[in-house]
Amino acid sequence: MPLPAELHRELAALLGEGSGWLTDPGERLAYAYDNSRREAVPDAVALPVSRAQVQALVRACFAHRVPVVARGRGTNTTGASVPVQGGVVVSFERMDRIVEVRPGDRCAVVEPGVLNGDLQAALQAHDLFWPPDPTSAAFSTIGGNLACNAGGPRAVKYGASRDNVLALVAVTGTGELIHCGSATTKGATGYDLQRLLVGSEGTLALIVEATLRLTPLPPQRRAVRALYSDVASAAQAVARLMAQPVTPSMLEFMDADCVRLARDVGGADLPPDAGALLMIEADGDAQTLPHAVEALLRAAGGDGLVALDDAADDAAREQLWAARKALSPALRTLAPGKINEDVVVPVSRIPQLVDGVRALAQEFALPIVSFGHAGNGNLHVNILFDPADAAQAERAHAALARVFALTLQLGGTLSGEHGIGLAKREFMPHAIDPPTLTLMRGIKAVFDPAGILNPGKLLPRRDPPSTRSEHPGA
Amino acid sequence: MPLPAELHRELAALLGEGSGWLTDPGERLAYAYDNSRREAVPDAVALPVSRAQVQALVRACFAHRVPVVARGRGTNTTGASVPVQGGVVVSFERMDRIVEVRPGDRCAVVEPGVLNGDLQAALQAHDLFWPPDPTSAAFSTIGGNLACNAGGPRAVKYGASRDNVLALVAVTGTGELIHCGSATTKGATGYDLQRLLVGSEGTLALIVEATLRLTPLPPQRRAVRALYSDVASAAQAVARLMAQPVTPSMLEFMDADCVRLARDVGGADLPPDAGALLMIEADGDAQTLPHAVEALLRAAGGDGLVALDDAADDAAREQLWAARKALSPALRTLAPGKINEDVVVPVSRIPQLVDGVRALAQEFALPIVSFGHAGNGNLHVNILFDPADAAQAERAHAALARVFALTLQLGGTLSGEHGIGLAKREFMPHAIDPPTLTLMRGIKAVFDPAGILNPGKLLPRRDPPSTRSEHPGA
Numbered sequence: 001m002p003l004p005a006e007l008h009r010e011l012a013a014l015l016g017e018g019s020g021w022l023t024d025p026g027e028r029l030a031y032a033y034d035n036s037r038r039e040a041v042p043d044a045v046a047l048p049v050s051r052a053q054v055q056a057l058v059r060a061c062f063a064h065r066v067p068v069v070a071r072g073r074g075t076n077t078t079g080a081s082v083p084v085q086g087g088v089v090v091s092f093e094r095m096d097r098i099v100e101v102r103p104g105d106r107c108a109v110v111e112p113g114v115l116n117g118d119l120q121a122a123l124q125a126h127d128l129f130w131p132p133d134p135t136s137a138a139f140s141t142i143g144g145n146l147a148c149n150a151g152g153p154r155a156v157k158y159g160a161s162r163d164n165v166l167a168l169v170a171v172t173g174t175g176e177l178i179h180c181g182s183a184t185t186k187g188a189t190g191y192d193l194q195r196l197l198v199g200s201e202g203t204l205a206l207i208v209e210a211t212l213r214l215t216p217l218p219p220q221r222r223a224v225r226a227l228y229s230d231v232a233s234a235a236q237a238v239a240r241l242m243a244q245p246v247t248p249s250m251l252e253f254m255d256a257d258c259v260r261l262a263r264d265v266g267g268a269d270l271p272p273d274a275g276a277l278l279m280i281e282a283d284g285d286a287q288t289l290p291h292a293v294e295a296l297l298r299a300a301g302g303d304g305l306v307a308l309d310d311a312a313d314d315a316a317r318e319q320l321w322a323a324r325k326a327l328s329p330a331l332r333t334l335a336p337g338k339i340n341e342d343v344v345v346p347v348s349r350i351p352q353l354v355d356g357v358r359a360l361a362q363e364f365a366l367p368i369v370s371f372g373h374a375g376n377g378n379l380h381v382n383i384l385f386d387p388a389d390a391a392q393a394e395r396a397h398a399a400l401a402r403v404f405a406l407t408l409q410l411g412g413t414l415s416g417e418h419g420i421g422l423a424k425r426e427f428m429p430h431a432i433d434p435p436t437l438t439l440m441r442g443i444k445a446v447f448d449p450a451g452i453l454n455p456g457k458l459l460p461r462r463d464p465p466s467t468r469s470e471h472p473g474a
Numbered sequence: 475m476p477l478p479a480e481l482h483r484e485l486a487a488l489l490g491e492g493s494g495w496l497t498d499p500g501e502r503l504a505y506a507y508d509n510s511r512r513e514a515v516p517d518a519v520a521l522p523v524s525r526a527q528v529q530a531l532v533r534a535c536f537a538h539r540v541p542v543v544a545r546g547r548g549t550n551t552t553g554a555s556v557p558v559q560g561g562v563v564v565s566f567e568r569m570d571r572i573v574e575v576r577p578g579d580r581c582a583v584v585e586p587g588v589l590n591g592d593l594q595a596a597l598q599a600h601d602l603f604w605p606p607d608p609t610s611a612a613f614s615t616i617g618g619n620l621a622c623n624a625g626g627p628r629a630v631k632y633g634a635s636r637d638n639v640l641a642l643v644a645v646t647g648t649g650e651l652i653h654c655g656s657a658t659t660k661g662a663t664g665y666d667l668q669r670l671l672v673g674s675e676g677t678l679a680l681i682v683e684a685t686l687r688l689t690p691l692p693p694q695r696r697a698v699r700a701l702y703s704d705v706a707s708a709a710q711a712v713a714r715l716m717a718q719p720v721t722p723s724m725l726e727f728m729d730a731d732c733v734r735l736a737r738d739v740g741g742a743d744l745p746p747d748a749g750a751l752l753m754i755e756a757d758g759d760a761q762t763l764p765h766a767v768e769a770l771l772r773a774a775g776g777d778g779l780v781a782l783d784d785a786a787d788d789a790a791r792e793q794l795w796a797a798r799k800a801l802s803p804a805l806r807t808l809a810p811g812k813i814n815e816d817v818v819v820p821v822s823r824i825p826q827l828v829d830g831v832r833a834l835a836q837e838f839a840l841p842i843v844s845f846g847h848a849g850n851g852n853l854h855v856n857i858l859f860d861p862a863d864a865a866q867a868e869r870a871h872a873a874l875a876r877v878f879a880l881t882l883q884l885g886g887t888l889s890g891e892h893g894i895g896l897a898k899r900e901f902m903p904h905a906i907d908p909p910t911l912t913l914m915r916g917i918k919a920v921f922d923p924a925g926i927l928n929p930g931k932l933l934p935r936r937d938p939p940s941t942r943s944e945h946p947g948a
Contacts, residue, residue: 104713104822105851127717149662160660162669163637176909184818186634186850186890188623188673189898189905190932191914195636195669199662216719239578243601245690245759285719287765294761344658348578376660377579416660424663431663435650439920440665446916458664 003043003088007064011046011088014056020047020094031089034074034081035136036423042069042089049094051169051177051208058206059175061088062450068173069454070202072113072144075136077340078421080148080201084456090206092143098122099209106214107166107183112143112207119212128214131158134417143207148419149199153250156375157283160417162198164213170197170205173448183211196443201419202454204447218283221249222293225309225320226300227274231255233304234276235350238374240302241280242347246295250281251375255354258327258371265333266326274306278374279324327371334367335384337393339400344378345412356406357381364399366392378416404430420458428460477517477562481538485520485562488530494521494568505563508548508555509610510897516543516563523568525643525651525682532680533649535562536924542647543928544676546587546618549610551814552895554622554675558930564680566617572596573683580688581640581657586617586681593686602688605632608891617681622893623673627724630849631757634891636672638687644671644679647922657685670917675893676928678921692757695723696767697785699794700774701748705729707778708750709825712848714776715754716821720769724755725849729828732801732845739807740800748780752848753798801845808841809858811867813874818852819886830880831855838873840866852890878904894932902934 008023015021022028022045033039043066048054061068067087074081083089092113099109103126110119116130117138123129132145133152140150146168151160158164167181180193197205228234234253241248254262254277262268262277270277280300282292293310300308311317331338345353354370361368372380381403385396404414404427414424414431429437441459444451482497489495496502496519507513517540522528535542541561548555557563566587573583577600584593590604591612597603606619607626614624620642625634632638641655654667671679702708708727715722728736728751736742736751744751754774756766767784774782785791805812819827828844835842846854855877859870878888878901888898888905903911915933918925 102820102822103717105820106716107820149666151660151662155660160662162666172909172913176912178910178913179907180910182818182887183820183885184851184887184890186623186625186629186818186847186852187887188625188634188816188889188891188893189887190673190894190902190911191678191917192623192636192669192673193910193913195666199664199666204665216717216721218719242580243577243690245692246762247690285765285769287768288720288762291759291761291765295759342662344656344660346576346579346581346657348576373660377658378660411657413656413658413661413663415662416658417662419662420664428664433653435646436652436654436667437664438650439646439652439667442920443665443917446913446920 003066004064007060007066008044010060011044011057014053015046015048020049022047031071031091032082034079035077036079036082036421038079038082038422040082040084042083043086044088046088046090047094048090051171054090054171054206054208055175055177057088057090058171058173061452062174065450065452067455068452070143070147070206072141073139075140076144076148076419076421078419078423080419080421080457082422084422092141095208101126103128105183108212108214110142110210110212112141112210114142116140116142116145123214124217127217129217130212131155131164131215132161142210142212146198146207146210147201149417151373151378151417153252153373156251156373157247157249158215162195165194165198165210166213167211168194168197168207169209170207172205173450173453178205185213199419201421201458203444203458204453219285220289221281221283222289223311223317223320224280224293224296224300226278226280227271227306228276229273229304229306230275231354232351234278237278237300237302238347238350240299241296242375244295244299246282246292248280248296248375249283250279252279252324252372253374253379254324254327254371255369257367257369261330261369262323262326265330268323268326270323271307277323279321331369331382331384335386337385337387339383339396341381341400341403342372342378342416342418343381343403343407343412343414344376344416345407345410347377349410349412350374350377350379352410353379353406357403360399360402364395366395366399368399376416377412422457425458425460477540478538481534481540482518484534485518485531488527489520489522494523496521505545505565506556508553509551510553510556510895512553512556512896514556514558516557517560519563519565521565521568525645528564528645528680528682529649529651531562531564532645532647535926536648539924539926541926541929544617544621544680546615547613549614550618550622550893550895552893552897554893554895554931556896558896566615569682575600577602579657582686582688584616584684584686586615586684588616590614590616590619597688598691601691603691604686605629605638605689606635616684616686620672620681620684621675623891625847625852625891627726627847630725630847631721631723632689636669639668639672639684640687641685642668642671642681643683644681646679647924647927652679659687673893675895675932677918677932678927693759694763695755695757696763697791697794698754698767698770698774699783700752700754701745701780702750703747703778703780704749705828706825708752711752711774711776712821712824714773715770716849718769718773720756720766722754722770722849723757724753726753726798726846727848727853728798728801728845729843731841731843735804735843736797736800739804742797742800744797745781751797753795805843805856805858809860811859811861813857813870815855815874815877816846816852816890816892817855817877817881817886817888818850818890819881819884821851823884823886824848824851824853826884827853827880831877834873834876838869840869840873842873850890851886896931899932899934
């Protein structure tokens with residue numbers, strides 16, 4: 001379905017044909033996909049340079065009932081930026097200014113297209129940082145980070161995107177400009193709309209400016225690697241680490257399969273009796289850091305501990321992280337395809353999750369490995385399979401449904417930091433009860449009465465195909 | 475307007491006449507007011523014991539279009555729990571169970587009627603605490619704390635109520651039970667409704683259960699008192715304190731008038747050249763705390779410092795806090811009435827706020843003093859006057875409007891931790907622009923289509939009387 005000719009003329013005039021308004025098929029193709037490997041070519045791509053342009057283009061699309069899909073750099077893994085119903089992709093690559101860094105107020109004002117990594121570099125001069133550190137940080141945008149509530153390893157101490165935003169300026173589905181929050185760390189003035197917009201995946205409004213909460217950069221960090229005989233012992237250590245006052249700045253976990261892969265395939269130096277691994281980091285200054293590390297070493301010790309290594313310097317720290325870094329390439333040797341989910345459970349339920357996932361791997365005869373952000377109970381469960389083998393692919397998707405069912409049974413939820421997008425929308429009715437889902441639809445309609453903002457994402461279809469029989473336990 | 479007879483019969487049968495359903499005028503009077511000194515007698519008081527009772531009573535009130543006003547212990551200062559349109563006050567005093575403390579997950583599940591102080595006492599056995607610490611903590615409820623996004627001094631390090639809630643179960647204005655969030659510190663599964671409900675003052679839903687995020691209790695704390703020649707020097711110290719990695723666990727401020735009052739009226743031991751005071755606390759363990767205090771002492775030093783005292787033990791700490799504690803009784807000697815607001819500005823703008831307030835005190839010929847949570851830019855501006863003197867009372871209210879206008883001009887907002895309630899609703903159009911306010915009204919209608927939940931609070935009247943001429947600068 002091509003765009004209405006009148007809309008095309010209006011937006012070409014507004015944004016500039018061939019510069020801010022792209023309709024060439026080759027150019028549109030570059031905005032068709034994201035890191036989910038899903039793909040749908042938009043009817044046009046808009047590259048606005050100002051909030052006024054964003055408002056004008058959304059108003060025009062609202063008048064013509066044409067979909068508007070906001071896009072950062074397409075690093076998300078859920079299909080959230082794939083324009084499945086066509087329409088206009090709005091890429092914020094030309095709205096990439098750091099408007100202001102205000103060290104005295106511990107905040108920065110940015111346009112949505114700023115790269116996370118570029119912001120961090122600019123903040124370093126002020127000895128500040130913005131906590132969210134997704135793996136994609138070097139090439140993902142602040143707008144994208146906010147859209148999916150991106151986290152990363154540092155979230156265990158410093159929170160995810162939602163915890164680190166003070167105010168947003170955004171454009172709703174009718175083209176209205178709204179101002180949510182203020183550049184203050186406290187606020188009790190009406191409804192908190194800025195945290196509602198974070199994680200809404202472009203379905204409620206397009207963020208055109210964000211005031212981010214910053215944190216002073218600790219001058220030093222130190223890593224500890226703890227190996228345990230089994231997952232249960234490692235999980236107990238996680239609980240001990242999280243129950244004492246020194247919160248680690250990272251607390252990453254690898255299950256037995258991951259440890260084996262990192263050793264046997266990735267060549268990491270790990271003893272054969274290690275059945276689980278924790279990478280623990282602390283940050284602070286020269287005076288306090290040694291004491292913080294001591295506290296973490298004490299908490300890491302206990303039943304099932306096989307080895308405990310404390311990196312004295314940066315080189316040793318890199319060495320300890322080598323096992324974790326060897327994992328991702330090693331995973332690729334197991335199978336050409338993987339489903340990488342980011343379920344989250346209460347921390348105390350990590351052992352049940354890992355055990356349950358291991359049982360599913362047996363039941364479905366597929367390798368499934370778990371690693372990730374243990375301090376938040378946020379594990380990346382990777383189901384490995386060969387996409388060319390239809391039976392394997394089917395088993396992988398059946399196993400995925402069971403992973404979600406298990407997570408929900410354990411009091412967790414579908415996603416900790418990737419979001420829902422296309423990939424998980426049909427699982428939403430398993431996670432969110434009908435009255436709450438109805439409220440979410442109602443809120444969507446308030447922000448976007450014509451349903452033009454990122455249609456087909458986050459919220460499930462109104463009459464989802466019955467999936468109960470496919471997903472027992474859900 | 476008495477309640478419809480049918481509704482009365484239904485709710486008396488549901489809740490128990492004279493036990494869970496009170497209609498005696500004397501009993502109703504006890505639920506008519508809050509700490510704002512405003513008063514309106516409800517038509518009945520409901521004391522439910524279960525979420526099922528809350529659902530049934532809201533459904534019945536919805537059917538009859540009768541107002542429902544949730545109430546903790548009425549400690550709020552904004553009139554938010556005063557039933558100005560009559561109807562049913564729902565007091566949660568019989569839903570006061572601590573359902574579960576889960577140390578391994580750093581969370582507690584509670585009913586809304588639990589007192590903040592009782593929860594803290596129960597958590598102490600687990601070496602945990604819930605950060606919000608309003609002055610009223612001993613006798614205010616968790617439900618009330620959540621309703622107004624209560625903060626307190628510790629918020630500078632640990633956040634306010636909204637930052638410390640993981641999940642909520644609530645009853646909407648149609649009597650639907652909704653489940654928002656999960657007992658996990660990360661979540662990217664649909665819209666974040668739990669943080670939207672926090673601070674909504676009972677206008678969107680009635681919270682019937684909360685899963686609170688807990689923090690390990692630091693075993694020790696130490697206080698530093700810093701005196702400065704003037705407010706600007708103190709404010710620069712606040713900026714320095716907040717820019718280094720050791721975040722104080724409290725950072726309280728008193729302006730020159732407060733220092734003078736605490737000394738001359740309260741008898742506090744303060745030198746005559748002190749024009750501003752900071753109380754700074756750090757917490758931690760025996761190993762790290764001395765270094766943290768050193769870092770704070772370093773940051774507190776600088777231009778304009780008059781004296782710096784570091785309390786070596788608990789007795790000395792109490793001594794240092796004495797000046798702050800002498801303030802409130804001393805204030806009462808100045809005038810019988812006060813308007814105590816809790817405006818919040820970006821930290822770097824504290825000097826402009828304090829200077830501006832001092833100018834307003836002169837202009838309106840009334841004592842106005844400022845003190846409060848400097849690390850959050852959240853100052854309690856107290857306008858002192860004699861309510862029996864009509865001219866003074868009028869000047870006080872005119873000055874108040876100008877304090878709000880000044881705060882907004884400085885990029886701040888109306889309330890940091892008290893909320894809006896009745897007291898500030900007509901100032902909302904100055905703080906929130908029309909499209910954003912329209913969205914807030916839309917969200918209210920989604921949760922509460924009949925407008926029965928705490929009507930007349932938080933959102934301004936649809937056609938507010940023009941206040942522009944009264945509040946120049948707004």
